[in-house]
Amino acid sequence: MTLQRTKEILSDLIAFETVSADSNLEIIRYLTDFLTALGARCVQTQDATGTKANVFASLGPEMDGGIVLSGHTDVVPVADQDWTSDPFQMVERDGKLYGRGTCDMKGFIAATLAFAETLDTKQLTQPLHFSFTYDEETGCLGARNLVDDLSERCIVPDIAIIGEPTEMRVIEGHKGCYEYTTSFIGLEGHSSAPDDGVNAAEYAARYIGKLLELRQVLKSRAPSGSPFEPPWTTVNIGRISGGVAHNVIASKAEVAWEMRPVQSSDADLVKRTLSDYVKRTLLPEMQAVHSAANITQQAVAEVAGLEPMDKNAARDLVAELTGANGTGVVSFATEAGLFQQLGVQAIVCGPGSITQAHKADEYVEIEQLDLCCRMLDRLGCRITA
Numbered sequence: 001m002t003l004q005r006t007k008e009i010l011s012d013l014i015a016f017e018t019v020s021a022d023s024n025l026e027i028i029r030y031l032t033d034f035l036t037a038l039g040a041r042c043v044q045t046q047d048a049t050g051t052k053a054n055v056f057a058s059l060g061p062e063m064d065g066g067i068v069l070s071g072h073t074d075v076v077p078v079a080d081q082d083w084t085s086d087p088f089q090m091v092e093r094d095g096k097l098y099g100r101g102t103c104d105m106k107g108f109i110a111a112t113l114a115f116a117e118t119l120d121t122k123q124l125t126q127p128l129h130f131s132f133t134y135d136e137e138t139g140c141l142g143a144r145n146l147v148d149d150l151s152e153r154c155i156v157p158d159i160a161i162i163g164e165p166t167e168m169r170v171i172e173g174h175k176g177c178y179e180y181t182t183s184f185i186g187l188e189g190h191s192s193a194p195d196d197g198v199n200a201a202e203y204a205a206r207y208i209g210k211l212l213e214l215r216q217v218l219k220s221r222a223p224s225g226s227p228f229e230p231p232w233t234t235v236n237i238g239r240i241s242g243g244v245a246h247n248v249i250a251s252k253a254e255v256a257w258e259m260r261p262v263q264s265s266d267a268d269l270v271k272r273t274l275s276d277y278v279k280r281t282l283l284p285e286m287q288a289v290h291s292a293a294n295i296t297q298q299a300v301a302e303v304a305g306l307e308p309m310d311k312n313a314a315r316d317l318v319a320e321l322t323g324a325n326g327t328g329v330v331s332f333a334t335e336a337g338l339f340q341q342l343g344v345q346a347i348v349c350g351p352g353s354i355t356q357a358h359k360a361d362e363y364v365e366i367e368q369l370d371l372c373c374r375m376l377d378r379l380g381c382r383i384t385a
Helices: 002-014 025-037 102-118 141-152 200-220 264-289 313-322 336-342 366-383
Strands: 041-046 053-059 067-072 091-093 096-098 128-133 159-162 171-174 177-185 234-242 252-260 294-303 328-330 345-348 363-365
Touching (some): 002 025, 002 366, 025 053, 025 102, 025 128, 053 141, 067 102, 102 128, 102 363, 102 366, 141 336, 159 313, 159 336, 200 234, 200 264, 252 264, 264 294, 313 345, 336 345, 363 366
Parallel strands (some): 067 128, 159 345
Antiparallel strands (some): 041 053, 053 128, 091 096, 171 345, 177 252, 177 294
């Protein structure tokens, strides 16, 4: 019964075209109304534009602690993908449910709502929270807003279960994801007189060279016994742009890059080293020729990693609920690290495979949804009198 209800709710959720670039207010209204009807205490937090929102809902006693079931409402674009059916209309075929977000990660959200309907909330022995966010796909922006709000309201749950697709495996760790765009402003001029200008493209190249030096340093800092592959913090140069012609000194350049830290100290090292290099070497050279030359950096995303912990009640609980006899780590980032920074013990476990996410004809296997529903049903037995 819970599985059938999950499929019905998932069909509703898929119909909301919540691509990250667009508003998610309609789906947040749906989720808020759904949970309010069950007696939940709901609080929404909006972004600066007022077009995006999170909802944090609570059932059961008003007390400290409790368990959070967490998911993001946004999905990646479908443009230029070759779908065989409408991506925003769920289709069932051959034991699979197709549609944008079925796997990543509206399937989990639907299962949590169907689960909530089965509960006698008066019998809950601890709070059960639901966290549904915006803009996870573009840097976990909504979750950062939500975690800040929870901190201000002194709400720190005990456990968070983030339902990203893991094939219902218990994931206790993942790397962080820090994304930046570094911009260089120089002084244009004729290429025959290079000393009269400030070549932004050349300074961007030197900045990239420092990043590549750091890449080698980071390899030597891999923690002993690191479970990740590769075991060290990685650096990637994603995009380089600048200049207008062969014979013009480039006045502007831009470097888009990222790092995926295995430990927060690595991120601190990279940021500190680059900042010192810019302030002590690159900028003085640039501004000696042109006082208005500058280097600026935009942090697109700074998503904390989920660091494996010796003591993790979330891991132990979900391993018991799923019958798992082991845990793992993954390379993709989630909102779990943000909950961990708040002081919540967090794990990642949800239906579907990440290999199906972000592709045309995205799907979740019905068997995976059933396993998720069964896990949540067992959770219900644990938290009701």
